[in-house]
Amino acid sequence: xxxxxxxxxxxxxxxxxxxxxxxxxxxxxxxxxxxxxxxxxxxxxxxxxxxxxxxxxxxxxxxxxxxxxxxxxxxxxxxxxxxxxxxxxxxxxxxxxxxxxxxxxxxxxxxxxxxxxxxxxxxxxxxxxxxxxxxxxxxxxxxxxxxxxxxxxxxxxxxxxxxxxxxxxxxxxxxxxxxxxxxxxxxxxxxxxxxxxxxxxxxxxxxxxxxxxxxxxxxxxxxxxxxxxxxxxxxxxxxxxxxxxxxxxxxxxxxxxxxxxxxxxxxxxxxxxxxxxxxxxxxxxxxxxxxxxxxxxxxxxxxxxxxxxxxxxxxxxxxxxxxxxxxxxxxxxxxxxxxxxxxxxxx
Amino acid sequence: xxxxxxxxxxxxxxxxxxxxxxxxxxxxxxxxxxxxxxxxxxxxxxxxxxxxxxxxxxxxxxxxxxxxxxxxxxxxxxxxxxxxxxxxxxxxxxxxxxxxxxxxxxxxxxxxxxxxxxxxxxxxxxxxxxxxxxxxxxxxxxxxxxxxxxxxxxxxxxxxxxxxxxxxxxxxxxxxxxxxxxxxxxxxxxxxxxxxxxxxxxxxxxxxxxxxxxxxxxxxxxxxxxxxxxxxxxxxxxxxxxxxxxxxxxxxxxxxxxxxxxxxxxxxxxxxxxxxxxxxxxxxxxxxxxxxxxxxxxxxxxxxxxxxxxxxxxxxxxxxxxxxxxxxxxxxxxxxxxxxxxxxxxxxxxxxxxxxxxxx
Numbered sequence: 280x281x282x283x284x285x286x287x288x289x290x291x292x293x294x295x296x297x298x299x300x301x302x303x304x305x306x307x308x309x310x311x312x313x314x315x316x317x318x319x320x321x322x323x324x325x326x327x328x329x330x331x332x333x334x335x336x337x338x339x340x341x342x343x344x345x346x347x348x349x350x351x352x353x354x355x356x357x358x359x360x361x362x363x364x365x366x367x368x369x370x371x372x373x374x375x376x377x378x379x380x381x382x383x384x385x386x387x388x389x390x391x392x393x394x395x396x397x398x399x400x401x402x403x404x405x406x407x408x409x410x411x412x413x414x415x416x417x418x419x420x421x422x423x424x425x426x427x428x429x430x431x432x433x434x435x436x437x438x439x440x441x442x443x444x445x446x447x448x449x450x451x452x453x454x455x456x457x458x459x460x461x462x463x464x465x466x467x468x469x470x471x472x473x474x475x476x477x478x479x480x481x482x483x484x485x486x487x488x489x490x491x492x493x494x495x496x497x498x499x500x501x502x503x504x505x506x507x508x509x510x511x512x513x514x515x516x517x518x519x520x521x522x523x524x525x526x527x528x529x530x531x532x533x534x535x536x537x538x539x540x541x542x543x544x545x546x547x548x549x550x551x552x553x554x555x556x557x558x559x560x561x562x563x564x565x566x567x568x569x570x571x572x573x574x575x576x577x578x579x580x581x582x583x584x585x586x587x588x589x590x591x592x593x594x595x596x597x598x599x600x601x602x603x604x605x606x607x608x609x610x611x612x613x614x615x616x617x618x619x620x621x622x623x624x625x626x
Numbered sequence: 627x628x629x630x631x632x633x634x635x636x637x638x639x640x641x642x643x644x645x646x647x648x649x650x651x652x653x654x655x656x657x658x659x660x661x662x663x664x665x666x667x668x669x670x671x672x673x674x675x676x677x678x679x680x681x682x683x684x685x686x687x688x689x690x691x692x693x694x695x696x697x698x699x700x701x702x703x704x705x706x707x708x709x710x711x712x713x714x715x716x717x718x719x720x721x722x723x724x725x726x727x728x729x730x731x732x733x734x735x736x737x738x739x740x741x742x743x744x745x746x747x748x749x750x751x752x753x754x755x756x757x758x759x760x761x762x763x764x765x766x767x768x769x770x771x772x773x774x775x776x777x778x779x780x781x782x783x784x785x786x787x788x789x790x791x792x793x794x795x796x797x798x799x800x801x802x803x804x805x806x807x808x809x810x811x812x813x814x815x816x817x818x819x820x821x822x823x824x825x826x827x828x829x830x831x832x833x834x835x836x837x838x839x840x841x842x843x844x845x846x847x848x849x850x851x852x853x854x855x856x857x858x859x860x861x862x863x864x865x866x867x868x869x870x871x872x873x874x875x876x877x878x879x880x881x882x883x884x885x886x887x888x889x890x891x892x893x894x895x896x897x898x899x900x901x902x903x904x905x906x907x908x909x910x911x912x913x914x915x916x917x918x919x920x921x922x923x924x925x926x927x928x929x930x931x932x933x934x935x936x937x938x939x940x941x942x943x944x945x946x947x948x949x950x951x952x953x954x955x956x957x958x959x960x961x962x963x964x965x966x967x968x969x970x971x972x973x974x975x976x977x978x979x980x981x982x983x984x985x986x
Contacts, residue, residue, distance in 0.1 A: 601986075608634060618962070
């Protein structure tokens with residue numbers, strides 16, 4: 280882990296990223312060697328090559344990619360660096376894979392402070408160490424000022440599948456239990472609260488975290504996992520709708536059972552948002568047979584990230600593949616997918 | 627959550643529901659005026675707890691929905707200019723104008739910013755002295771005080787680069803227009819709680835008296851609305867015509883006198899066009915003579931704008947409680963929140979959007 284180590288790259292000499300830092304010349308070489316290689320591991324013995332060669336212990340792998348454009352770059356509970364690692368690690372984990380390797384692509388806007396870049400790199404390293412993954416390849420481009428938003432990051436990831444479960448919406452069955460790993464809405468509200476112009480006082484921190492440890496515990500227990508989904512953009516409502524549509528099964532949940540902390544509920548009430556649509560970066564749902572529900576919840580609760588785990592609903596029998604929600608006052612309605620962005624309302 | 631959970635209690639909700647079932651012996655048509663109430667009704671499924679006798683129709687109290695097309699087109703014309711920073715509440719951004727919407731203008735390079743308060747737009751104007759900052763001042767009496775305060779402060783600060791594009795509307799004249807229409811079906815009203823928190827409810831006595839309709843000032847949480855309905859049904863069943871206040875925790879008869887004072891300093895009452903309904907006398911605010919310098923309409927001299935409204939959209943009839951969203955042939959087919967034909971499909975407070983999201 281990198282805590283307070285100073286960066287060997289001469290930040291004082293280059294306080295801001297220049298176009299030349301992505302130009303393929305000496306400045307770029309210096310940035311790679313003194314910042315990136317320093318953080319992510321030394322050069323291979325036989326020198327850097329155009330691609331990395333990996334030995335994988337199994338033949339069944341999961342492969343995914345994701346791009347990160349969050350604004351602001353640093354927010355309560357995380358930053359674009361930790362998000363870029365955890366986002367891809369979680370996508371791998373949701374298909375039941377054990378994440379091993381990540382690629383890291385930077386698109387940096389000319390003028391980004393070198394200190395910020397170093398803080399992001401450090402955060403990536405720490406998040407990768409926590410998740411147990413290695414950064415094995417990368418790329419850096421620098422674009423003209425005004426053509427990016429500080430920095431964009433792309434990560435791709437490879438994970439290995441060491442079990443024989445079939446985990447996907449198509450394997451969801453009628454009567455299955457839907458379990459959530461904890462309270463929803465923290466990431467979206469933390470981001471919203473720290474955006475310029477929308478600032479309001481709050482102590483809410485993003486839930487940004489790697490979920491592979493939690494998933495590993497569930498799979499190791501022998502639970503017959505039918506599907507998992509992390510609750511990122513579009514929140515719980517969108518994840519449930521995607522699963523309903525892809526599986527062809529209706530889903531029923533109870534609004535009162537979905538955990539939402541007081542601060543998030545208050546912020547949502549004030550801004551006219553529904554926490555069920557707000558993004559998370561460290562929460563997921565797992566769908567298992569009804570009779571395994573209690574066991575899986577108790578396993579989740581043994582992990583610090585699963586303390587708030589609970590059942591929120593079930594997969595129903597035949598019918599239109601919609602998500603229905605029993606509201607706080609006991610009436611039923613549709614829980615639709617979000618259309619566009621949630622926009623703060625007038626009154 | 628304190629101050630919200632108390633008003634979402636399922637046991638009390640079912641008690642009120644039973645009470646309404648017992649009371650209702652005849653069919654009654656009740657209109658909730660405010661879009662916020664419509665949203666709560668559909669979101670919490672309040673209508674499903676009511677007996678068949680009670681029909682709720684959804685009123686015109688959604689500012690996004692009733693802002694006239696020409697005003698949206700004016701906003702689009704202003705927001706597209708390079709020398710402008712256009713500030714707006716979030717849910718105006720998706721409202722379709724004749725040919726485009728603010729989100730698309732933003733995508734093409736317009737500097738359009740979502741703000742929570744018009745006072746934030748003042749700050750934007752102070753921070754950007756070389757740009758003209760325009761705030762889109764829409765809403766009912768409930769948002770008027772904050773918008774009035776923004777102009778009041780701008781004048782005090784001597785800001786020359788700040789103006790308002792005003793499209794303020796007033797609730798009581800709209801209720802009057804609905805009740806005087808030949809096709810009116812409304813027999814009782816749930817008046818908009820937040821509007822009354824500002825204006826009080828003395829204005830409603832004449833309406834209740836003139837049209838013999840009970841009016842209950844009502845809040846926005848499920849128990850507020852159920853209680854408002856219960857009070858209204860009780861009046862209807864007993865043949866009483868009164869103005870009652872369910873929302874006592876926020877509303878007094880006189881309203882907020884400070885806010886009213888500020889409104890009268892800055893605005894004057896004018897006839898205003900309502901999208902889908904037409905012009906209603908004395909139903910809007912515009913800046914008074916003392917604040918003309920802050921009127922974006924005058925500042926940018928846009929003149930006449932030719933508008934093009936969708937012929938298929940029934941939003942006018944829906945806003946008057948004459949039609950239900952599912953009675954429109956475009957509902958869910960040609961018209962959805964992703965590609966709305968009319969504003970009632972845009973705002974979360976619009977009846978069409980609420981039906982599309984929660985009741986398909």
